[in-house]
Amino acid sequence: MTIRAALLATAAAATLAASPAAAQLNASAKKTYADFERLAPQRVFMLTANGDGSLWAGAGGEDPSGAVERGLKNCEEQSKGKCTLHAVNNIALEGRDWKQVAPPKLPNINRLRPQPWWLNRGPQSAAGLIIWSHGYMEGVDATKSAPQGQVTYFTIEGYDLYRFDREWIRDWPGDATALVESVRQARALGYRKIVLAGQSAGAWVSMAAAMRGAAVDGVISVAAAHHGYVSKMTDVTRARSDWQQVVRGIKPGPRFVVVNFAKDDYDVGGRMDDAKAAFSASGVDAIIVSDPPGFVGHGAANGNTFPRKFGGCIHDFIETGQRKPPCI
Secondary structure (H helix, E strand, O other): OOHHHHHHHHHHHHHHHOOOOOOOOOHHHHHHHHHHOOOOOOEEEEEOOOOOEEEEEOOOOOOOHHHHHHHHHHHHHHHOOOOEEEEEOOEEOOOOOHHHOOOOOOOOEOOEEEOOOOOOOOOOOOOEEEEEEOOOEOOEOOOOOOOOHHHHHHHOOOEEEEEEOOOOOOOHHHHHHHHHHHHHHHHHHOOOOEEEEEEOHHHHHHHHHHHOOOOOOEEEEEOOOOOOOHHHOOOHHHHHHHHHHHHHHOOOOOEEEEEEOEOOOOOOOOHHHHHHHHHHHHOOOEEEEEOOOOOEOOOOOOOOHHHHHHHHHHHHHHHHOOOOOOOO
8 A cells, every 4th residue: 555545544534533522621621621732742631520621741652651640640649539531642532441542543754754642634634744853862762752842733723743753863964855855755645734843953954954955834943953062062163153054055935933042051152143144144034032031951842831832923933924922
């Protein structure tokens, strides 16, 4: 079976698996569920004995078992009573055992793979495709890490969620070229909109792919990094010159949101000024979020605080070009 045929078949099954998870909730639980939809996988939504909602997110892995265990424990400790699972990731359980409602798994697209245990609909039914590229540490397998929450502002609208995973990074140009080719194949399969999003090494490879001509509509780069800790660099000028090469090589077309945090141990400094100058000269439509107050360090976008504050305006700019606070 071809990739296209497999995508069509699983998309039909995915349509049956979807359900209006918030339909029977009380007003308080509906509000909590709206917050839940903006959390990254793996995530769970539970109901307490009196019908209130409870949420938990933050576990990685190939399935949501860790999130289920920790979420139920937290819910029952907080509510002092029995809690029941109502939704796992973007799947409503409707009283079923979560293990029995695994979503149809779409096939890989070149080096892209679908986010594990996530309901994707395929290129003909999805509003678009958002591709998450994770960060990386030497000797650590990050292929089971969770995406950051800003991707969920797109999945709420019906975007499919795929990953560009790299267990070891030895060939940066090759990875960027592979991401370009993966995007090309996703376009050929029928995805109407494609957005790249990444953190650290994933942000860098997303920017590099855009520089190499990836046919995308937007790029979200958070704390891009490529050269390791500044304290361990033998030549700090190389990191900045490589960044300048990337931003100067990007051509108008996609919209970019480029985020950098204060006191980032991977940042040699000056890069946001470089991006502003390069994009101003080339006409690239971009928002630069430089050192936002309250967010410090390389991993400042981990957890829920950053996407809750910035996820909406990042989404609105990538989708429509609207510049809303705090993305200005």
